[in-house]
Every structure is written in structure tokens, then in C-alpha cells.
Amino acid sequence: MWYRYTSGIYTDLGAKKLREMLFNNTKITGLFCFENRKTIFEGVHRSFKFVILTFEKEGKTEKFPAAFMRQDVKELQEFPKNNGLPISIDLVRKLSPDSLSVMEFKNELDFHIADKMTKFPLLGEKVEDKWNLELHREFNMTDDAFLFKKKPEKGTLALYEGKIIHQFTHIFAEARYWIDEREGRKALLKRNEVDKGQKFDYQNYRLGYRDVARNTDIRTMIAGILPPQIFAGNTLVLADPFPKLNELLFVCAVLNSFAYDFIIRQKVTAHCNMFYVYQTPVPRLTKNDRSFNDIVQRAAKLICTTPEFDELAQEVGLGSHQQGVTDETERAKLRAELDGMVAHLYGLTEDEFSYILTTFPIVNATVKEAALEAYRNFAPMFAESERLALTH
Template sequence: MSAYFRSSPQYGHQGRGDVNLYKLFTELCVNLLREGGVCGTVIPSGIYSDLGTKDLRELLFQKTQITGLFCFENRKAIFEGVDSRFKFVILTFEKAGHTQAFPAAFMRHDVEELEYFPQQTGLSISVDLVRRLSPDSLSVMEFKSETDVQIAQTMLEFPLLGEKREDTWNLSLTNEFHMTNDSHLFKTSPGPGRLPLYEGKMIWHFDSRYAEPRYWVDEKEARKAILGRGGQDYGQTLDYQRYRFGCRSITGTTNERTMVCSVIPKQVFCGNSLQVSVHDNNELDEQETVFLNAVMSSYCVDYSLRQRVATQMNMFFIYQTPVPRLTASDPRFMPIVTRAARLICTTPEFDELARAVGLKGYQEGATDPAERARLRAELDAMVAHLYGLTEEEFRHILSTFPLVKEEVKAAALEEFRRQANTPLPALPLSTGSGGKKAVVRTPREVKTTTPPKPEPNPATPIDRLEPDEIMCAIRQVFQAQGPLERDEAIKAVARELGYNRTGPRIQEVLDAALRTAVRRGILGNQGGALRLLVRSVEGYQREFLKEQFLSALGGRQWTEREEAIRAFARWMGFARTGRAIEETARSLINGLLREGRLQAEGSRVRRV
């Protein structure tokens, strides 16, 4: 049955994930309606939020006029035998034209409210706002008031975390070990050569010792599993040997907090109930990891996320969160980093991190509960000011956390008022022999066009090569040689780039580049070996190419169309822009302009 539904032309908008009856039913309703026909249906709330229903939302936006989206929880047991927390939606639409805006109401408990919807209850949500807030999934946020809409628009002044940018740091997340599939690696007691396995329940905000570990993993076995079949272990630094940002993947909108995150110490592995950062191109350094953790721990970000999620903090929700990506050159950066570091660095495993941000060591960490409460209030207020919120908006955000103690919320609001008049300075940093002065990094270069690429040669350090230059070399190698084991691929790409030997740094950079090539759809895994997925640009699905084109553009700066086409080609590993690529790219630009995801000004375009 599953194969039939996936191949049937009448169910062409089922998207990713498992076949689901409510998804099939919704598409069938659209297909059966005549022009001007009206449909009303009661279905699970995943229709407006889940990534797997993105294509259905696009169908409804483009081919129908949505006349109502009324969401209610089953708190009053409207449906017997169904969990009280389960959410349903009454969806109504007319098969005519397309949707520019639609009335919506969320988190209702009484179906009698339908009598007053949408005239007296609910609010209007524009499709343009949905596209701006969730460009990759078109998920509809659960706004409950016009204030929610205004706050979302204010926070959108900053780029989404999933947007890859060349001018600052980026975030990529992964799951390291699956708690079921990899359970044969887990030991129930510590021992020589074993490292702890971290789970989501072990962390809280600024606290990586919230609970004790249940399992340990043999380091050698774990390295072999991480590197995969054919992966060569030459002692390279892997992610578990670095400080990482991590967040719980199991959550709930009715919990005290929805986003729970912390900095994960070095020398630990993580189960899939934790999503952890990956070190890749434009990777986070120690200071930026602490900064990211401070922002993601804030009430502002938590408030934004709990309007999207249900019980799973999926990566795509995190990637669609707008976050200020400050670096140490910004005067607002270090005041946040130093306070967050004092909350994080309270135990010996964080001594290196403490020194990296300018403290003498973990002994300068804040362990007194009153001092920790003060620092957290300062951080929450600083992040709220960073987003440019008003006092009324911040008060509204705090009011959406009913399980947080009132004195905690009052302290954050009072600190917000104080900082509005007198911004807090950075905490003093150590300069004596016991610590080192924090290094202030210069801002990464902002690129508005793609500069000419130097011809690779053995004298050019691998770190100075453009990432897209390596992508082109990867495509060239696999077009000529076919499937390769990972270590063979690294050597072949190194030779293509002009390196006769592959030292540790070259291997580390090229290994990361191969993983990036998989994410971009250039390569795929086949029985443990890597292979070229598609030889020409015409072989890719159009929607996938749209996302890659936007990623290739980077930030929201204006770019000449011809330069944008060349950047897209190299992003996908094509060294030259032939007729097929140019025609495809121009078609993508036109489509993205129609969808409102690109803006045009003469011969220039930019992301919206």
C-alpha cells in the first residue's frame, strides 16, 4: 500500500516521512473538490506544523483559499480514548485562487468557541509571514495574539540559524549515537578507556551535571562507529573532543521550559536524546559556543520555539529560529559571554573553556545560588534588549511561562528596566599568570560576490581554499572514478587539489567537506561507500534546488544575478555554468521571486 500511495499521481504532495491517512485524506479532498467547492475537515494539528506536511501546506496555499484554522486540545475529552494533550485542527478551505492570509486560533479547549470564530476570536496570519518565519518547512507558528505576531516580526530582523552565512559562524546539529540501534556499544559501568554517554535528561540551563550518566562507551569502539565503515582513524580530532552546544530533543510546550540546552564538556559521547553541534566550515569557537548557549537559553528564544514544537525539538525547528550571530568584535558580545561562562564553568572539565573566554579558570565560576540567579536575570534581559524588544513585549514573553517562579520572572523584568537606562559592562577579564586575556576576533569578511578562485597548488594551505572550490574537486573526482570508500575519497580529492600527501589537517578538512557534499546532495552513501548522486543539475528535484540556491546566496546582501548563478553552480560542485545550469538557475530565481523568497532590484537579487 505504501508503494502505491507514494507512486500514485493523485497523491503527489505527501512529502517526507511515513504515509499517513490524514495526509492522504487532505490531498484527496483538494483533488475531489470542483472549482468553488468548499471543504471542512477535522484532522491532527500536524497539518500546519510538521515538516512532513510542508508540500500539503504549499498545495493549500497555492490552490485553495483557507477560510479557517481552528486548533484545539483534547483537554475536555471531546474524542474518547485520545490523550488529553493531543491537538486537532478544524480546517476549512475553498478551491479557488490562492491564500494570502487566513484566520487562525490555537490552543483552544472549548469547541463552543467555533460559534464566534473567526469574527470575534482568532487572528489573521499572512502566508508571507509564514514563509519568512519558516522558509524551509512553511510551519505555522501558534500565535495567540497580535503581540505574538509583532514579536515574531521584530525577532526576524536577525537571520535564521539554518541560514548558512560566510560573514559569521554557522550552526549544524547532529545526533551522535542512537539509544536503540547503538545500544550494543553501551556499558553500564565506567572502566578504563570508557567515556560517559550523555543523554538529554543530564542537562539543564548552564548545567551539564543535572543528572549522572547511565552508560559509558569504549572510546576506541565509539571512534570506529563515528568514522564509519572504511573511515580511517589517524588520531584526528573528532567532535566529542571539543566543547559543544547541546540541547534536549524530547520536550513539551507545557513544561517549565521547552528549549533546554547547555555546553557539553569534552571527552563525552551523546545519545540521540541530545542534539549537538558539529564542527564544520565557519565552525563555532569556544566564545561563540558560549554565546550561542546564552541566547538559546533565554526566555525570548524559548518563547519563539514553544509556538512551533509539540513534544520533539526537531532540528528544523531550531534552524528556523532567528538568532543574532554576534562575534567578539561586537561590543555586546563579551558582556554576554563572560556572564554565561561563569554559569557554565564551575567544574574542572570546563577549565579550558573558562580560560578561553578570559577567566583564570573554573574556580571563577559562579556556584552561589543567589549569584547564579542574578547572572541569569542579567542574561535574559541582555538578550531581550539584543532582539530590540519593548518592556511590554518582554513582559508578555515572561507571562507565557506559567511554571517559572514569579520572583524569577520579576527579577528578569526588573533587570530589563535597569539595563534600558544603564547597559551592563563586560565583566573584568583576567590578565595575570593564572589566566589569559580573551582573544577578540576580527569579523569574518562579508562577501557580496564570489571572488576569482586561485588555482590550487601544493603551496596553498588547505585552510585557504574556498569551500566551494573543494566541492568542485569532489564532484570532479566522483564523476571520473565512481563509488569510493571515505579514506580513498579523501586521497583522491587531495590529489585533485594538488596535494601529493594527506597530512592530518588535510584529512580533517576534506573529511568535513565530504560530509558537506552529502548534505548538499552532491554525494550519497551506498553500502558504506560514497558515490555521486546526480551528474547534471537537471537530475535534481526542483524544490531541493530552490533550497540550495538560497543557501548559496548566503545572507541578505544584494548580488548580481549572474554572480548568484555562478555561486549556485559552485555550491553544487559545478566548476562551470553551462546552458543547463544557467537555464535551471534562472527558472529557480523566477520561481523564488513568485514565492516571495527572493527580491529583485534591476539585475540584482537577494534573499527575503
């Protein structure tokens, strides 16, 4: 049997039960995904994806051939004999235990790198004595629209949307709406809860990332740190406040890295849903781990560039926003160094990291070259760290 679907059939949480049924009760013979780049379907956006799924009734699937991000439907004539990549159900379950989402592997190296990175815990796992990530949304852009004001007034706070932030910056665009703080607090109160002046999440530094994202964009994961006294709409997914601000900066640095983006962009289609993020592997470094402080200090210089971040800068040892870096050349250098270090944290070889960089075709070549050069520069330091770890 064969059916035509959108790519949500193999990625979206809502299709999990269907995938479970297909894996356990049918023999999948092919999963072919193609983009509408050549306007095969008129009136449909060129980045929209379609899927041809074939399977036999009864049986069980251990592995199946797949092809992703194809642009020429004619390739279907040779699939899966000449262009099918075998996908293991065991790896699907390892990478996406809660949703059974299928990552968009393009070749065997994609498969190998993803498998290698799964030695780290998924973000949805609770790890004892380590930082943990809890995600949520704050205000709904439709249901809560009656609270929104189009101009700032006395007592109002800006409402941030996903497009307002970018990697390591909270001021990529201007706010469109504001919410009266008293009305906002009232709306955020839990059932039967009374406002006694208690501290709410919006009064803390928080990690936020853009919900609207595609794996065909220049970057898929776009995360930043929000200063206190900011409300957020549902297009900006938020993390619960971190008790330790240095760990908050570490997480932001990892999420904005090429290495992490390589994993998340193979899951995302049009939205970077929470369950995708929860099912990505991330090293859970803390202050006693090697490289942790080096990463935190670089992230702090990128983030703490305005007075709103003085408290954060002081907390992590940077001093104030005046020690933050605004020069674009220097910021590019810091970002390249973070990318190089995070690639080492994941245990990637130079060839693997070099390949990952090729999967970001829209990113400027000089940015990728700088990241790779930084990886090479840090190689001796990480090799020594691994040697010391083995001797203790």
C-alpha cells in the same frame, strides 16, 4: 471541506508539501487547534493537540483565520468570527522559509513581536564572517543500543541523553549508559575512513539541546555545553564544535533566554526538531560587538563550575572553574541579567518583553520579575550603544 488533524499538519517538516498545496491551490477558511486538557478524547494524553482545518477547493490563500492552544471545543462555534487571528502567508514564509511551519500566534502582539525579531538572520542561514550553526545527532538510542554498557568500565565514556542536561548545566541527571571509546570511535568513522587518532567532535566542548520538548513545558529550549570526552544519544541534538569558544557560550546564552524561547515554543509541539531551530532568528554577535563579552562572561560563570570546564574557562578569560558560580541566588541573578540583555539585543520594548514573560505561566513569578528588572537596569546602556551606533 473540513478535516481533523494533529498539530503536525501546520508544524512538521513532513507536511510541508501539503501546506504548500493548501496555500497555493485552496482558500483556507479556518485553522482551529485545541488541546485535550479536558479529556475530550479518553485515553489520549491531555497535552495532545487536535486541529480542525477547513478550506475551499481552488483559489489561493493570502491569509487565513486561526486559533491555537484552545481548551474548550465550544469556542469552535464562534470561530472565526469572534476568536480568529488572521495569519499572513507572507509572514509564514519569512519565519519558516524551508518548512512553511505556522507559528502558534495567540494574538496580534505575538504576531508583531515575531515579525520584529525576523530582522535578524535565521540560524539556518550561512552568514559570511560570522559564526554559523550546524546541527547533527551522534548515536541512535535504538540502532546503536548494542554498544551501550550499563556500568562504567575502563576505557568507557558516558553517553549523554537529553534529560541529563538542563539550561547552563551538564549534570542535571546521571548517565544511564556508557560506550567503550574505541568502539565508539569506530562507529563514528565515515565510510572508508580509518582511525588514525584524528580528533573527533566528542573530544571538543559542544553545544547540545534537548530534542524532547513541548511548548506547554516550563521551558521549551533547554541547551547546555557538554565537556570533552562525552558521547551523546539522539535525544540530545548537537552543534558542530565552534572554532571560537566565546561564540559557543554566546549562542548557549541566547538559546536559553526567554526572548528566544518565545519564538521556538510557537513552533514546537512534541520535539524540538533541527529544522525548527534552523528557522529561528538570532543576533550573530561576535567579539567586536557591544555586549558580546558581557554576555559571554556571565554564561561562562554559569557553565564553568567543574574541573572539566577549566580549559573553556581559561580560553574565555574566566580563569578556571573556581571562578564559576554555584550559589543559586547568584546564578539566578546572572540568568536574569542574561535574559535582560538578550531581550535588548532583539530590540524588544519593555512592554513587549513583559508580555513575553507572561507566556511562561509555569515559571516562578520571582524569576520573571528579576528578568524584567534586569531589562530595566540595562536600558540606559543599550540606549547609549544605539546612540553611538547612529553617530558612527
